[in-house]
Amino acid sequence: MLNFCSNDYLGLSQHPRLLAALHAASSAGGIASHLVCGQAAEHAALEHALAQWQQLPRALLFGSGYVANLAVLQALLGKGDACVQDKRNHASLIDGARLAGCDLRRYPHNDVEAAARQLAIGARGAQLLATDGVFSMDGDVAPLAALAAVAGQHDALLYVDEAHAAGVLGEAGRGSCAAAGLEVAAAPLRLITFGKALGSVGAAVVGEADLIEHLLQTARGGIYTTAMAPAQAAATQAAVALVASVEGEALRQCLQANIARFCEGARRLGLPLLPSLTAIQPLLAGDDAAALAWSHALEAHGYWCSAIRPPTVPEGAARLRVTLTAAHTAAQIDGLLTALAATR
Numbered sequence: 001m002l003n004f005c006s007n008d009y010l011g012l013s014q015h016p017r018l019l020a021a022l023h024a025a026s027s028a029g030g031i032a033s034h035l036v037c038g039q040a041a042e043h044a045a046l047e048h049a050l051a052q053w054q055q056l057p058r059a060l061l062f063g064s065g066y067v068a069n070l071a072v073l074q075a076l077l078g079k080g081d082a083c084v085q086d087k088r089n090h091a092s093l094i095d096g097a098r099l100a101g102c103d104l105r106r107y108p109h110n111d112v113e114a115a116a117r118q119l120a121i122g123a124r125g126a127q128l129l130a131t132d133g134v135f136s137m138d139g140d141v142a143p144l145a146a147l148a149a150v151a152g153q154h155d156a157l158l159y160v161d162e163a164h165a166a167g168v169l170g171e172a173g174r175g176s177c178a179a180a181g182l183e184v185a186a187a188p189l190r191l192i193t194f195g196k197a198l199g200s201v202g203a204a205v206v207g208e209a210d211l212i213e214h215l216l217q218t219a220r221g222g223i224y225t226t227a228m229a230p231a232q233a234a235a236t237q238a239a240v241a242l243v244a245s246v247e248g249e250a251l252r253q254c255l256q257a258n259i260a261r262f263c264e265g266a267r268r269l270g271l272p273l274l275p276s277l278t279a280i281q282p283l284l285a286g287d288d289a290a291a292l293a294w295s296h297a298l299e300a301h302g303y304w305c306s307a308i309r310p311p312t313v314p315e316g317a318a319r320l321r322v323t324l325t326a327a328h329t330a331a332q333i334d335g336l337l338t339a340l341a342a343t344r
């Protein structure tokens with residue numbers, strides 16, 4: 001089947017340079033936690049490459065984006081602190097705030113004024129404002145400049161989850177903060193995940209050196225777990241080099257052309273497209289049964305696009321989450337559009 005629901009936005013997961021780096025690395029196993037003896041040359045090199053690419057002081061590796069979000073929020077927040085979040089943030093950010101035991105306040109999607117009101121409540125301790133840069137099930141982009149401004153006004157730390165933006169948005173694919181022109185002072189801490197446009201697996205938190213040092217010393221999700229395999233770190237470093245290169249730029253242009261082709265076709269066919277300019281293009285089906293039936297019918301035509309249902313999305317907003325990649329051809333996208341219209 002043709003896959004239209006992966007997060008491999010640049011098609012890097014099967015790139016020869018990633019596979020070669022994987023094989024050339026020193027070890028397939030993590031052997032211990034980073035702080036005991038797990039930190040290999042490949043890990044240090046990747047952290048350095050990530051910081052350089054992101055133009056931020058420092059990076060710290062984690063086994064996955066899910067674990068990184070739990071670890072960051074648990075390390076930075078506790079009783080007496082507050083975490084203000086977009087209602088549509090990724091589950092890992094919500095779970096992280098719950099695990100931290102802080103006061104969790106969730107504002108309506110992309111509503112900056114509501115975020116400001118929730119920050120104005122204040123806290124005995126610290127306040128942190130967390131948002132996805134690109135929302136994973138809707139594909140829309142957070143109003144980061146405005147969120148950074150209200151976070152600054154209320155002395156809150158802005159934490160941006162770049163999972164669906166890293167490699168894709170902004171100059172050299174640096175992500176949504178870069179695309180919004182945010183400097184390190186405005187967005188001091190960001191999550192980069194490796195399982196999406198970087199075509200690998202794992203994650204890193206990048207940002208201000210003191211914050212990263214604090215996470216290295218205290219983030220339990222980073223301390224009490226085996227280091228990522230050096231082979232995986234090497235493959236990820238190859239991906240970072242690609243993403244930042246002219247080849248990466250060409251892949252982003254190809255992805256943009258594919259997104260535009262899909263949107264134009266879907267609009268022409270009157271498909272129930274939600275407003276998104278990114279690789280994530282949701283088609284609203286309504287109830288769960290409708291989404292499942294649509295997905296199964298597409299499967300019979302040779303297209304793989306899973307149905308996304310509550311609690312991942314709000315009740316009554318079940319959907320097909322079509323994702324485009326740079327690896328799709330124009331003919332494949334046209335074929336998907338025809339099948340979507342025929343099976344609707």
Ligand SMILES: *Cc1c(COP(=O)(O)O)cnc(C)c1O
Pocket residue numbers: 064065066067069090092132136161163164193194195201202203
């Ligand atoms: C995928 C995702 C994560 C989790 O990252 P993994 O590395 O897959 O665990 C975190 N946040 C967002 C917004 C995501 O889309």
